Amino acid sequence: MAETSTTTVGQSYGRLEGHAKVTGRADYIYNLRLPSMLHAKIHRSPIGHGRINSIDVSAAAAMPGVHMVVTGEDVKTVLPEPYYGPAFHDQPILALDKVRHFGEPVAAVLAADPHIAERAARLIVVDYEELPAVYDEIEALDSEAIVHEELKPAGTFADLKHLSGRRDTNVALDFHLRLGDADKAFAEAVHVFEHTFRTQQTMHTPFEPMVAIADVTHDRAIIHSSTQSPSFVRFELSRLLGWPESNVRVRTGHLGGGFGAKVYVKVEALALALSMLAHRPVRVAQTMEEQFYTITKHPSTFRIRSAVDDDGRIVGRKCEVWWNGGAYADIGPRVTQKSGFTAAGPYDIENIDIDSFALYTNRPPAGALRGFGIPQLVWAYESHTDIIARELGIDPIDFRKRNILRDGRPQAVGTIVEDGEFEPVLDETARRLGWDRPYDKGEGAKRRGRGVAIGFKASISPTTSSAIVSVNADGSVIVYCSTVDMGQGSDTAMAQIAAEVLDIPLDRIRVVNPDTDVTPYDMSTLGSRSTFHMGHAVRLAAADAKEKLVAMAEEIGMPEGSNAPLPELFIKKFGMRAGTIVGTANFKPDYAPTDPETGLSPNATPFWMIGATGAEVEVDTETGQFTILRMINVCDVGKPINPAVVETQLSGAAVMQLGFTTTERMILENGQLTNPSLADYKVPGIFDMPVIMENGMIEAEQHNGPFGAKGAGESGTFGVSPAIANAIEDAVGVRIAEMPITAEAIFRALRAKDGAPLEED
């Protein structure tokens, strides 16, 4: 799409929903109550892996005020195949036969009073036969504990025939990519480096916990849900029900955060089953604690090896990534594939081997979380890259620039890079850091260091977005799209696009909340895909409406160029203020399928997201305590639709990743999560912020994007973790290889470096 001069697009309007949110009138599903609704509370597994011998619900059922107690076997009476999941149909609505992770839902109690339901849920007694369990992704490769004896791949995974049937491994999916001849490159290399990096399990922490209210009648299921994926939830529930999708309605309100936690089916299937059993509306609303048991970020182990020549050119790279998917696959297999292929980093390397494995363990399930696996990969490849540069005595920026991907070169997967501002992002990061200026690294106990890191991500492809743009007879406009505004400002961006195309003021445009009875299909709100995909769909739908308006004007003798106000046009056409002009579009980017043999694809993504971070830290060598003096986040954001909103996406993403880097960690002991609360699980607070934080946007047109735009919701996460680790090494000469980076870890590393054993060791 050629660059054009715009009036509404490119301006920093305030968010459409801002006033409603700050005045407390915004519509959150968590606040919804329906007449005669029952509350569900869930009895959960206290163990990591075990066979269910029996469930005694008698005490719970006898409690006054309890309407019903439901087990997995009860669910089967209304939904005979009660397994769901986007990649595998592996997750039971309530546990059947066995439990596979601590916190797994085993039974549910329904009551009009949620407190009664909660107390009754504690009275359920389950007799388990404990089974061997596995929690570590490396141990899972070769464990006697087998989490799933059978796999049922879903939908687009169904062609992976090797996955189905009975199994004696915990590998859920393996992805392999081969480019050039890595073995040869390593055999001939001057320098070879190998490191292993690990990341921990964390959680999304949306402040509106997951919630669904199901209201099911004999041929109609209405699901009110704080979901990021209304179209997918409709699809999956209609599959469970065996009903046409038109009989299932999934609607959202505003979302109090999502971050990937609320994609695909989470609490909706349980609400559905319970409403069918109770013949009443049923609300399943999680507590903050319960979210820890529901979906998390993949822990990972990444062994990375590089072959480097004398000029500091990386000539070969071998990547082995093991993703700890927990007890149910959720979308983990896609993380394994779609993020896996970028595991070698944003470098122009001619010989690459990538092996990426999705593993089942007995942890709570892992799925999508802002970055979709990329921050785990960048953590490894940018720590590794920095180590190589330092060991070879090459400036880390210089070393990266010698190897960086540039437009016109193929990425590892075979797709030629276009509109990928890798080098400008790196340069701007260095410029803002003052990389070329002399740097005072401190003395005594307080030492300072600087580090940079750059990462990149493909968008999920090929996916479809559909939109409708309706023009009312008074010239006001309604935009229908299933993109969920969970705080990222998508409603405002879509309104700006429609206003731009139709050339009307923004305040005459409304964007309705996603509702599968109302808004057309969208794959999901994830992967920073909405601005690009739905942006195009809204642009095309608005253009379709515009075309119809022009045709109508010509038909009634008001030719184009007369610029008659829309209300006059409608009155002349319909004899009064009547009629609705409806524009519509489906958008899917061009795509050629991946080669099943090589894993190569000519257009694996319609655009690249690129983000770098520069960090300055000060470390206390006596305690390991550290302060982030500056954090600079620079991203290629295309041409932003709304620059102010895009900038808040960069800082929001960076701060979120900062929490995962320095403070957040789910701690399991014998499979039991010991810190499932915000008192014990530390999300960053105001005092954890960097002293100075800057956001830099490289505004470079994405030529195939709507008005030159691309997605930017995750890019701010990419470089944060390794930039901090690199800065710490720069400051005090120790390398932290496992997240989170804590004072204790630095202290231990400093002691180990000095050869001084720790007291308790």
Add this chain to the structure above:
Amino acid sequence: MAETSTTTVGQSYGRLEGHAKVTGRADYIYNLRLPSMLHAKIHRSPIGHGRINSIDVSAAAAMPGVHMVVTGEDVKTVLPEPYYGPAFHDQPILALDKVRHFGEPVAAVLAADPHIAERAARLIVVDYEELPAVYDEIEALDSEAIVHEELKPAGTFADLKHLSGRRDTNVALDFHLRLGDADKAFAEAVHVFEHTFRTQQTMHTPFEPMVAIADVTHDRAIIHSSTQSPSFVRFELSRLLGWPESNVRVRTGHLGGGFGAKVYVKVEALALALSMLAHRPVRVAQTMEEQFYTITKHPSTFRIRSAVDDDGRIVGRKCEVWWNGGAYADIGPRVTQKSGFTAAGPYDIENIDIDSFALYTNRPPAGALRGFGIPQLVWAYESHTDIIARELGIDPIDFRKRNILRDGRPQAVGTIVEDGEFEPVLDETARRLGWDRPYDKGEGAKRRGRGVAIGFKASISPTTSSAIVSVNADGSVIVYCSTVDMGQGSDTAMAQIAAEVLDIPLDRIRVVNPDTDVTPYDMSTLGSRSTFHMGHAVRLAAADAKEKLVAMAEEIGMPEGSNAPLPELFIKKFGMRAGTIVGTANFKPDYAPTDPETGLSPNATPFWMIGATGAEVEVDTETGQFTILRMINVCDVGKPINPAVVETQLSGAAVMQLGFTTTERMILENGQLTNPSLADYKVPGIFDMPVIMENGMIEAEQHNGPFGAKGAGESGTFGVSPAIANAIEDAVGVRIAEMPITAEAIFRALRAKDGAPLEED
């Protein structure tokens, strides 16, 4: 549209919403409660006409639990011009300066507890200066009581310049039609007949009373309303607010009856204003009593004169109709115009004068009610026609057939009749009555008689309906239209039309409830216009979707005729079950404007509704008590989309009109309504039903209709009242000229005929 063979259209499917209704799960706005909602209760005028000197709300406001008391002056602080109405902006949201009818809303009390609001509303004290009042439409022509000193015509009435400005008359609108030379015809006529007939004030009695919940924030008004006119309510409230229509949302659920009561704005404007003042959602829900004060059926007086030649041909007819519109115009002026032009009946008369007057009085307002004035007209012209036949000694069927309109001839307004099955309807009525067989008229006190009557109606024109038909990726379909299903089965009919066009089973189609944020424009659900207008719009939108599906199939190499299932088509196009194909259409029938001089129009209606009734009665000459032994309703229904549903429309309409004919009457004493309850105002019960009731459908293709269909929701009302009056005259020789036809009226007429004075006279 050429007749085609259909599979889904023309079949008698059960109603889509039937199961939800009988299981109590149907969605009625009356049942809706919103969080933090306040209930409004209304203080109403106890007099018919008076100036408001002062309103003392102190006692009400001081009552514990009362949130707020609101008067008309308060409303002006949020809506400076708080007058609404479809024809004139004459109706204040709450009374300003004066009250114009008993029961007019004067103030409202808001409370979380509706019982508190109700008690507080009784504590409001209003000081009135009573003004002269007028309640009769004939007296209103020349009364010192002037109901409105000023008129503000709205919208399409705004060009009637003579209506605006200060006034000294109660005529709100006068309509005149001149065809041929009636004066000459009368001067030359062999026979001249003149009669006057009257009808009483009645009410719609929807069993779900009118209700609206408004939820207004700083730039957004959401109105949940049991309205028949979501598009109009949006239009009118956006006008009151000065906001774009996209900022106003009006949604409905199922309606528990409408019958014209719930067209245009009723309680919505008050709910809107109260929510703006309270900054909370506010519910205005009427009791059954309050509906009597809100909207009614026009009382009327009709002086009709006919000039008849020796062959029994009516050569001239003069009609003067006075419509008692009550205190506010509502849509009464349209009744005056649009029904007025058919006042001469379904006869081929070459010289016609029609004068039709809308009058303001101090009665509760009158508006649309199933038939839109036609039953009042048919009451007069078919009583009159029957009297003529009897006086001339011509068989009443024969007399009608000598004069009946036939295809190719112009109706009075100048529109050539097409697809008007007048004669077949009359013939079928006679056939079912056994008109040609000998008839036992009884003896002694019990006398039997037979009567027929035929009426007709134009559809409201030109009006627009818009529809969207979306095809989901699994091949299921959602139909979006703002036609309100209030029991008439329109959802089922629209689904059948979409299923027919798309060639898919009916159970894969969903019709969503009207919601201006969701469903496109429709003029309103009234005037039996939906099957024709929205039927066309849905047909065209489905055809548009079908065309896009065919284009998509061709694009991806699945040519038309391959008949690939829709899900395969979407998967091939979008790579997975993705996308939405959206068809859309606006439909407005051809129309040339009415000649402002003559009142003539070449296409005043896109189709004619025709209905006849045959009645057999038995009258007790000693008491006047009568029994309807048989009632036969025969209508031209075009080609019915769903014959079973159409038949229930015929019987429902006939029974409703039977109530207006024999039992229902609003009784005013000094302007005060004395029977505003279902205990005192008698709607027909099961024992009031005819002993035998038959419904006959003349299925004749309406060539310009969707699949040959036309509207039929009102046709069953037309002939009922005069058929019964005619049968009574046939039985006992007395003519009842004023509705309702009661035992007392017959008794009095019998006594008068015998010359025996009644005791109390």
